Amino acid sequence: MEIKKNRISTIQNINTMAYRNLLKTLHNPDHLMDVLIQPVMFMILFGYLFGGAIAGGVHAYLPIIVPGILIQTILSAASGSGTQIKEDMETGIFDRFKTLPIAHIAPLAGQLLADILRLVLAIIASLTTGYLMGWRPNVAFGWIVVIILITVFTGWAISWIYAFIGLMAKSATMVESISLMTMLLLSFLSNAFIPINTLPKFLRIIANLNPMTHVITAIRQILATGTFSNTAWIVLISDLAIVLIFASLTVWAYNRQN
């Protein structure tokens, strides 16, 4: 039998790669535990621990903390992409992909496409926990869908940054520590859990420079007013810019040969 070499499109190759990553998750569902358990744990812990002190009660604290936890969760879900990519490089499977007659972006894009599932699961876990604790946003359901989409897109854009870090880092362990550190810094030095004006001046400046602060603000505005604010537009445009820049950087790093 002669094997025909059909010209399979890059899109199809990306789909196959995404399928590979989904299969990996199906065989090891425990890899999803972090994105599922972390938001539930933090939401309950922070909600009951700080709710009284910061907002005078859990119920009043929920509109503040739900978007905060949401963003913290997608940061950690997104950082998983970098670890995954580094692990694949260490096993040598990426070398094999490189010798295939496929576009070099396919293995990376496939990974990132499959990671959307992680993001969506992380978001659902966060919002459901909030709901069970009594969070009832005062807007039409359509706006909830809107913030889910913004959050997924933001998380996906951040995934590309971590993918780049994954390709440049020396080891998967190093990627993991970088991920944890950036996740902690970006989520705690922001308005995720506390109103920024309670911070000392120096920290207030940092928190205002932190892009996560603006993403969280955009989500809170949408949930409070049911309108698409300017901040939300800025977030979307920044996400797009991040994807464009980091997708190119990632492909460059991937192709970079010694």
Next chain:
Amino acid sequence: MQNNIAINVEHLSKTFNNQKVVDDVSFTVKKGEVFGLLGPNGAGKTTILRMITTLLKPTTGNITIFDHDIKKDSKLARSTFGVTGQYAAVDEDITAKENLLIFSRLNGLSKKEAQIRTKELLKEFSLEKSADKSIKEFSGGMRRRLDLAISLITRPEIIFLDEPTTGLDPRTRTQMWDTIRNLVKHGSTVFLTTQYLEEADTLADRIAVIDHGKLIRIGTPDKLKHEIGESKMSLKIIKNIDILPAAKILQNALNSKPQIINNTITTRFKTTEQIIDGLSQLSTDKINVSNLTIQEPSLDDVFMALTIGKN
């Protein structure tokens, strides 16, 4: 394609951190042959293979595969070969069958073709029973087999194998050799690296010996053996007083200094005539001998003579 050259490597060099790891290596691999790259640890075998298979950029030099320049037509070049690296690169978290299906799809097979080919390969490599097992449960030999099966999905014209039998037990090694011979029978060109002389000797049509990144010698195993290795004759002298006279006769006839251990004299020789000459003189002088043995040169001699290795 009228010429019969599969791979052409010209003045290939690679420098890592100012250290020349591959140094001006040139050779050609003919279509349908098994070409072996033989060298000690750290000689640069993997580095050469990775440069040819587009995984590593040469510092200088040109490589063509079936007339495709790997720099300009890397995608075309890549579509002609399959690679099995030094360390089995299969997807650990998914099953053998899923590995084959996914790589079939990535190689451009349709869903249906992918399924057919996967079935064929699982059978060919005796992996049917383990098809749905996770690779984590595989033995080293099974991993190697799956790894090779993946490289063969498209029946590539050239197969690159980096130390295909390192870490395999003798039976699995023989099976791997049979598989490789079978590939060649079906018209594939095989490029392999090995540290095993026996492997190079039985499998390769031509061998390139490399050490410290330099190509030292290239040729058929027989040619190398006769050029570098030497044949040896040894015999036992029955009476002790005959030992020294016999050694003298052999030294003259075989034109090489004999080694004497107890009653056994060992002498290197070049031609059969020399032996006949020496033996007949011993017979004329009535020196009785026994246990005559002739040792053909081996690739071990070649390897030892040509390479120094890292340490």
